[in-house]
Amino acid sequence: MPPQTRPTIADVARAAGVSKGLVSFALNDRPGVAPDTRARILAAAAELGWTPSLSARSLSVGRAFACGLVIGRSPDVIAADPFFPTFIAGLEDEFSVTGQALVLAVATPGRKEAETYRALATDRRVDGVILTDIRVDDPRIPLLQELGIPAVTLGVPDVASPFAAVSADDGVGIRLAVDHLATLGHRRVAHVAGPDAMLHARRRSESFQAAADAAGLRSRIVETDFSAADGARATAALLDAADSPTAIVYSNDGMAVAGMAVAQQRGIRVPEDLSITGFDDTEIGRWVHPALTSVTTDARGWGLVAARTLLRAIAGEPPARIALADPTLAVRGSTAPPPLAAD
Amino acid sequence: MPPQTRPTIADVARAAGVSKGLVSFALNDRPGVAPDTRARILAAAAELGWTPSLSARSLSVGRAFACGLVIGRSPDVIAADPFFPTFIAGLEDEFSVTGQALVLAVATPGRKEAETYRALATDRRVDGVILTDIRVDDPRIPLLQELGIPAVTLGVPDVASPFAAVSADDGVGIRLAVDHLATLGHRRVAHVAGPDAMLHARRRSESFQAAADAAGLRSRIVETDFSAADGARATAALLDAADSPTAIVYSNDGMAVAGMAVAQQRGIRVPEDLSITGFDDTEIGRWVHPALTSVTTDARGWGLVAARTLLRAIAGEPPARIALADPTLAVRGSTAPPPLAAD
DNA sequence: TTGTACGCGTTATCAA
DNA sequence: TTGATAACGCGTACAA
Numbered sequence: 001m002p003p004q005t006r007p008t009i010a011d012v013a014r015a016a017g018v019s020k021g022l023v024s025f026a027l028n029d030r031p032g033v034a035p036d037t038r039a040r041i042l043a044a045a046a047e048l049g050w051t052p053s054l055s056a057r058s059l060s061v062g063r064a065f066a067c068g069l070v071i072g073r074s075p076d077v078i079a080a081d082p083f084f085p086t087f088i089a090g091l092e093d094e095f096s097v098t099g100q101a102l103v104l105a106v107a108t109p110g111r112k113e114a115e116t117y118r119a120l121a122t123d124r125r126v127d128g129v130i131l132t133d134i135r136v137d138d139p140r141i142p143l144l145q146e147l148g149i150p151a152v153t154l155g156v157p158d159v160a161s162p163f164a165a166v167s168a169d170d171g172v173g174i175r176l177a178v179d180h181l182a183t184l185g186h187r188r189v190a191h192v193a194g195p196d197a198m199l200h201a202r203r204r205s206e207s208f209q210a211a212a213d214a215a216g217l218r219s220r221i222v223e224t225d226f227s228a229a230d231g232a233r234a235t236a237a238l239l240d241a242a243d244s245p246t247a248i249v250y251s252n253d254g255m256a257v258a259g260m261a262v263a264q265q266r267g268i269r270v271p272e273d274l275s276i277t278g279f280d281d282t283e284i285g286r287w288v289h290p291a292l293t294s295v296t297t298d299a300r301g302w303g304l305v306a307a308r309t310l311l312r313a314i315a316g317e318p319p320a321r322i323a324l325a326d327p328t329l330a331v332r333g334s335t336a337p338p339p340l341a342a343d
Numbered sequence: 344m345p346p347q348t349r350p351t352i353a354d355v356a357r358a359a360g361v362s363k364g365l366v367s368f369a370l371n372d373r374p375g376v377a378p379d380t381r382a383r384i385l386a387a388a389a390e391l392g393w394t395p396s397l398s399a400r401s402l403s404v405g406r407a408f409a410c411g412l413v414i415g416r417s418p419d420v421i422a423a424d425p426f427f428p429t430f431i432a433g434l435e436d437e438f439s440v441t442g443q444a445l446v447l448a449v450a451t452p453g454r455k456e457a458e459t460y461r462a463l464a465t466d467r468r469v470d471g472v473i474l475t476d477i478r479v480d481d482p483r484i485p486l487l488q489e490l491g492i493p494a495v496t497l498g499v500p501d502v503a504s505p506f507a508a509v510s511a512d513d514g515v516g517i518r519l520a521v522d523h524l525a526t527l528g529h530r531r532v533a534h535v536a537g538p539d540a541m542l543h544a545r546r547r548s549e550s551f552q553a554a555a556d557a558a559g560l561r562s563r564i565v566e567t568d569f570s571a572a573d574g575a576r577a578t579a580a581l582l583d584a585a586d587s588p589t590a591i592v593y594s595n596d597g598m599a600v601a602g603m604a605v606a607q608q609r610g611i612r613v614p615e616d617l618s619i620t621g622f623d624d625t626e627i628g629r630w631v632h633p634a635l636t637s638v639t640t641d642a643r644g645w646g647l648v649a650a651r652t653l654l655r656a657i658a659g660e661p662p663a664r665i666a667l668a669d670p671t672l673a674v675r676g677s678t679a680p681p682p683l684a685a686d
Numbered sequence: 687t688t689g690t691a692c693g694c695g696t697t698a699t700c701a702a
Numbered sequence: 703t704t705g706a707t708a709a710c711g712c713g714t715a716c717a718a
Contacts, residue, residue, distance in 0.1 A: 009695060019706050024696055034704060054466040055407070056694035058398035059711050066446070075432040075643065080626040082422035089418035092449040096459070101468055103409070104447040106435040116439070123397040125444055228630040257600075258630035265632050283423040284627060287571040287601035289608050300418060352713060362688050367714060375687075399712030402693055 007048040016044035027052065058124075066101040067091075067310055068126035070116050072133060073226070074108060080228045080254040082282040083299050084132075090303020091130065098311060100127075114143055121147040128152070128314045130306055131163070134199045152310040154302070155200055156321065164319040166306045170200050170279075171207030173295035173327035174249065177277040178211035180293070180329055181247045184337045186275065190220045190245035192234045192255055201226070204251050204279070220245065224255060231255025235262040239274075246274060246338035253278035253285040256292055260334065271336035281330050290333030297327050350391040359387035370395065401467075409444040410434075410653055411469035413459050415476060416569070417451055423571045423597040425625040426642050433646020434473065441654060443470075457486055464490040471495070471657045473649055474506070477542045495653040497645070498543055499664065507662040509649045513543050513622075514550030516638035516670035517592065520620040521554035523636070523672055524590045527680045529618065533563040533588035535577045535598055544569070547594050547622070563588065567598060574598025578605040582617075589617060589681035596621035596628040599635055603677065614679035624673050633676030640670050 013020045018041060026033045026041040033041070044050075058064055069091065071078055078084055088102070095102050103126050107113040117140065120126050128150040131140055134157050141161050144151050151163040174191075181189055191208040194201030205221055212219035222237060224230035231250060238244055239262070250256035256278035263274050270276055270290055278285050278294035285292035302324060309322055356363045361384060369376045369384040376384070387393075401407055412434065414421060421427055431445070438445050446469050450456040460483065463469050471493040474483055477500050484504050487494050494506040517534075524532055534551040537544030548564055555562035565580060567573035574593065581587055582605070593599035599621035606617050613619055613633060621628050621637035628635035645667060652665055 008693085020695075021697075021707075022705060025705095028696090032704065037704080051465050052696095053402070053694055054468065055398055055401035055405075056711095057696080059396070059402050059713095060694075060696045062398075062711080064398070075429055076626055078428040078432070079425035084428060085421040086418055088447065089421070089449050089451065092447075092451075092454075096448065096454050099462075099466075101446045101466075102448070103444045104431065104435075105439065105445070106432050108432065108435075119442075122394045123442075123444075125397065228626050232630055254627060254630075257627060261630050261632035261634070283419055283571050284597060284600060287575055287597075287604050288631065289604035291604070351711085363713075364689080364715080365687060368687090371714095377687090380687090396712055399693095400714080402695095403712075403714045405693080 006053075007050040009050070009052065011048055012041065012045045012050050015048060016041045062124070064125055064127050065099060066103050066126045067095065067307070067314075068103045068105065068120050068129040069132070070105045070107050070113065070120070070129065072107045072113050075106070076229075077225065077227045078106075081226065081252060081280075082284065083252075083280055086282075086299035087132070087303040087306075090300035090305075091307045093300070093304045094307035094311070100307075100311070114139070117143055117147065117149075121149055128310045130154070130310060135197050136199060136202065138199075150310065150313045152306050152313060154306060155203075158199060162319060164309045164313045164321070166302065166309050166322045166324065168297055168302060168324040169326055170204050170295075170297075171210075173279065173297065173329065174204050174207040175211040176327070176329040177249050177279075177293070177295055178208060178215060178217070180331065180335065181249070181275060181277070182215035182217060184247075184275065184335060186217065186245075186247040186338045188218045188243065188245045189247045189249060190222065190238050192231055192238075192248055192250045192259060193221050193223050194226045194251040196223050201251055208249055218243075224251070226252060226255070228254045228258040232258040232262050235259035239263065239266060239268065247276070247335070248274065249277050251279050253280050253282040253292060253294055256294070256334075257284060257288050260288065260292075271334050273339055275335040275338070277329075277335060286332070293332045293335040294330050295327050296330050298324065349396075350393040352393070352395065354391055355384065355388045355393050358391060359384045405467070407467055407470050408442060409446050409469045410438065410650070410657075411446045411448065411463050411472040412475070413448045413450050413456065413463070413472065415450045415456050418449070419572075420568065420570045421449075424569065424595060424623075425597075425627065426595075426623055429625075429642035430475070430646040430649075433643035433648075434650045436643070436647045437650035437654070443650075443654070457482070460486055460490065460492075464492055471653045473497070473653060478540050479542060479545070481542075493653065493656045495649050495656060497649060498546075501542060505662060507652045507656045507664070509645065509652050509665045509667065511640055511645060511667040512669055513547050513638075513640075514553075516622065516640065516672065517547050517550040518554040519670070519672040520592050520622075520636070520638055521551060521558060521560070523674065523678065524592070524618060524620070525558035525560060527590075527618065527678060529560065529588075529590040529681045531561045531586065531588045532590045532592060533565065533581050535574055535581075535591060535593045535602060536564050536566050537569045537594040539566050544594055551592055561586075567594075569595060569598070571597045571601040574601040575605050578602035582606065582609060582611065590619070590678070591617065592620050594622050596623050596625040596635060596637055599637070599677075600627060600631050603631065603635075614677050616682055618678040618681070620672075620678060629675070636675045636678040637673050638670050639673050641667065
């Protein structure tokens with residue numbers, strides 16, 4: 001018994017009585033191969049159990065057949081935010097059927113982000129990357145242009161971008177939340193926002209401001225780093241202030257849950273004394289008490305579309321701008337009319 | 344200006360006035376290169392900005408310089424469990440400094456697990472894989488043996504395994520929780536367990552049983568799929584039963600949070616009427632009200648050690664059995680003595 | 687230290 | 703149109 005060596009294209013060619021090149025043509029469905037010859041080649045390949053070597057293919061065509069995702073948040077923040085696991089499942093929905101691998105990198109404060117992208121690029125590890133949490137004047141846009149890597153951004157950057165973008169209009173979701181609160185009768189509302197440097201967080205803040213103004217509500221905004229701890233801090237600050245809000249719109253579910261705990265700890269009842277809304281409608285929000293009213297976004301669908309769009313970009317299609325369906329509001333127990341003496 | 348072509352090893356050899364082979368030797372710190380020649384070669388490489396091509400290296404040495412992680416839980420369950428993001432950050436702590444890439448795959452019900460591993464193997468995408476959530480008579484062990492891929496398992500499998508294992512003794516953590524409750528005076532306790540098919544979940548159950556017996560407590564165990572929804576269901580069942588427990592030990596934090604909500608919804612106060620403990624001491628548990636008493640495990644450290652161990656296995660070292668530090672118990676507000684009339 | 691074969695597909699060139 | 707041949711991508715390993 002010969003040593004366990006996998007068959008090569010040469011073995012297949014020999015078995016089918018043709019040349020290496022023709023095997024390649026046959027397998028890639030390219031013209032110039034007679035039907036019966038093609039059949040003979042495919043049969044030989046199947047018989048031998050031959051699969052083209054990925055590394056050989058990578059070397060000759062210069063593609064990695066993989067895409068990259070660099071997560072730039074600190075571990076604490078990703079751990080508290082179920083968006084990423086769900087989004088990644090969505091990416092895989094597409095990648096797994098197209099034979100792409102997903103290369104995941106984590107750029108914590110210690111591992112600089114730019115280095116991570118550069119490493120991915122110089123090694124040609126990936127054929128393209130997905131950019132999440134787009135920031136104001138995001139340095140990754142010019143960096144990836146320089147590196148010559150195709151990309152897809154989640155949301156449209158505020159700088160000129162040659163990349164495809166897949167966006168959901170967070171503003172619509174925030175507006176739904178504010179309108180819901182206004183309809184319930186709230187007059188003093190607050191927003192616990194994400195980092196103002198992140199475009200989607202900023203957009204949520206702006207939409208909050210606009211919606212509150214339109215509804216004639218008094219409003220306040222507190223910025224956070226998206227972590228549950230910071231959400232708790234922000235909530236405490238809001239509740240301590242004179243003229244504290246009767247409703248708080250949070251920029252993610254984790255912070256909303258933390259905020260709810262802070263309120264309850266002070267004997268402030270949710271929703272009787274304070275209404276709370278979350279964002280992303282994650283699993284955990286459904287299982288706290290009271291259940292969280294939250295803006296529903298389709299993280300998994302977003303992943304799927306982002307992956308698909310990136311693959312098209314890699315294939316050379318011009319950068320597309322794709323808009324996802326607008327978010328909706330899942331109304332649950334954490335919102336109610338304000339206390340009677342509120343105003 | 345010539346087309347943007349990256350320099351090859353031949354370019355470096357020419358620039359340094361040596362042969363290709365010697366460049367390779369110099370770069371890999373191998374003997375047989377005169378010091379000054381080596382310096383000249385390195386200088387030339389730096390000057391040209393040359394980096395060895397990963398795909399060429401992969402082809403010639405037959406390594407992918409990447410490791411794989413296949414997550415087999417359903418997206419709902421991963422989204423609710425912060426263990427994975429944190430664990431992945433730990434993997435990256437090691438991989439990022441050793442030039443390995445992390446290939447992440449998600450094997451949902453639709454994408455069969457075995458196929459995923461097979462695909463990884465036939466494409467030689469990875470040099471080794473990390474196996475989490477080891478199950479009873481886990482089919483992945485023989486599968487990976489058959490595929491010839493090195494692996495590291497999280498925990499020691501119950502079948503003969505040729506792979507390295509990195510384990511934390513969950514039993515210790517559960518015992519700490521039960522003893523804590525017994526000391527507080529509880530006499531009727533319950534455990535909301537993970538899937539009995541998962542070895543670590545089963546171990547937690549067994550330890551719970553043993554600890555409860557040893558302390559002379561009446562006990563009950565309910566199995567779940569680890570999801571928050573199932574945790575809620577299990578809690579409802581426990582609270583509905585006659586002779587319901589005064590304390591519940593959960594197998595993860597997400598379920599504990601969900602269980603707490605179910606109790607509160609029924610007007611059962613935590614911890615006055617019901618004590619609750621979680622597992623993994625995740626961020627969210629610190630920010631619910633009351634804060635969750637939870638077993639602290641070091642997911643990130645686990646990732647680091649697992650990655651390191653896998654790399655050693657890939658390098659050919661014999662399979663190691665590594666034990667991590669024992670978990671501890673973080674006591675917070677969700678546990679207290681049972682109500683007076685409890686017994 | 688050097689030269690060269692080798693790993694393995696892909697693709698351009700050329701002959702039938 | 704069908705097929706063969708050979709060059710190519712790039713680093714590694716071994717004989718010289």
